[in-house]
Amino acid sequence: MSTARIAFIGGGNMATSLIAGLIADGYAPQSIQVSDPNPEQRNRLQARFGIRTFADNREALDAAETLVLCIKPQMAAKVCADIAPVLADSRPLVLSIMAGVPESAMQRWFGTELPIVRAMPNTPAMVQTGAIGLHASPEVDAEGRNRAETIMRAAGLVRWVSEEFKIDAVTAISGSGPAYFFLFMEAMEEAGVSLGLDAETARLLTIQTALGAAKMAMESNDPPSRLREQVTSPGGTTERALSVFNEADLHTLVAKAATAARDRAIELSRTLSEDT
Numbered sequence: 001m002s003t004a005r006i007a008f009i010g011g012g013n014m015a016t017s018l019i020a021g022l023i024a025d026g027y028a029p030q031s032i033q034v035s036d037p038n039p040e041q042r043n044r045l046q047a048r049f050g051i052r053t054f055a056d057n058r059e060a061l062d063a064a065e066t067l068v069l070c071i072k073p074q075m076a077a078k079v080c081a082d083i084a085p086v087l088a089d090s091r092p093l094v095l096s097i098m099a100g101v102p103e104s105a106m107q108r109w110f111g112t113e114l115p116i117v118r119a120m121p122n123t124p125a126m127v128q129t130g131a132i133g134l135h136a137s138p139e140v141d142a143e144g145r146n147r148a149e150t151i152m153r154a155a156g157l158v159r160w161v162s163e164e165f166k167i168d169a170v171t172a173i174s175g176s177g178p179a180y181f182f183l184f185m186e187a188m189e190e191a192g193v194s195l196g197l198d199a200e201t202a203r204l205l206t207i208q209t210a211l212g213a214a215k216m217a218m219e220s221n222d223p224p225s226r227l228r229e230q231v232t233s234p235g236g237t238t239e240r241a242l243s244v245f246n247e248a249d250l251h252t253l254v255a256k257a258a259t260a261a262r263d264r265a266i267e268l269s270r271t272l273s274e275d276t
């Protein structure tokens, strides 16, 4: 059980998911400090985890070796500039989960080159089944990488990317990805109901099918294409359904959607960098 102190700035949904993962992994609650201006968030976190909470961001940083930035990107410039004087002395590892906030922008707001790890998690982190992309700035040493990875691994599967621009691709695939699968589930449920199933049966069959397919894809040595072939009997029902997806060129559609998400991530990063 580690006793190195971690400070979370912003105690919303993603911070709650990360803290839940850390505590489930045996991290000491008394070593976790969170600041959030919203008293309801502070009370909720205190009651659920028994951790220390603060209204003032600077106070939460007290003796923290790692700072996790879990605020909305729009308030990043103000909050980073506000805590900069404290960080200049303590020089913690900064782990940012803010979408679209480049390392260079944070370095500028801090006014000093701190070790920064950018993380792109996704909402399944709430059930410790997240998929998380990480990138380290050149200032991060092996111990810092290890620490960032340990924190994020509590929320799910972790993959490092070697260049920061690839975080935008991670955003397009796994950051936004849960929404793509949820959309597909919505469509499957609707189709089930239109074919005569009751809503609850359609819902449960759809979700369990998604879970089963994901579990098989994760545990099998075969690629998804082979697993798909195993379901598809020649001249059978699956083949007929897949031909409809192929007519609509599903692969091209998915590539277009992911590229649109990636391009929007680039746009948001530029806006945040230029605005401040």
Ligand SMILES: NC(=O)C1=CN([C@@H]2O[C@H](COP(=O)(O)OP(=O)(O)OC[C@H]3O[C@@H](n4cnc5c(N)ncnc54)[C@H](O)[C@@H]3O)[C@@H](O)[C@H]2O)C=CC1
Residues within 6 Å of the ligand: 009, 010, 011, 012, 013, 014, 015, 035, 036, 037, 038, 041, 057, 070, 071, 072, 073, 075, 079, 097, 098, 099, 100, 120, 121, 122, 123, 175
């Ligand atoms: N939701 C998602 O799928 C993903 C979100 N992210 C990133 O995670 C970050 C947090 O998102 P959520 O947890 O969903 O948002 P949230 O709105 O649930 O949490 C943000 C928290 O920050 C607090 N806050 C507001 N002003 C503050 C200040 N000045 N100082 C400290 N705390 C302040 C709010 O009271 C709130 O509790 C965002 O930057 C987002 O880009 C990253 C990947 C995926």
Ligand SMILES: O=C(O)[C@@H]1CCC=N1
Residues within 6 Å of the ligand: 099, 171, 175, 176
């Ligand atoms: O939709 C968004 O912009 C954020 C980033 C990844 C998931 N949600």
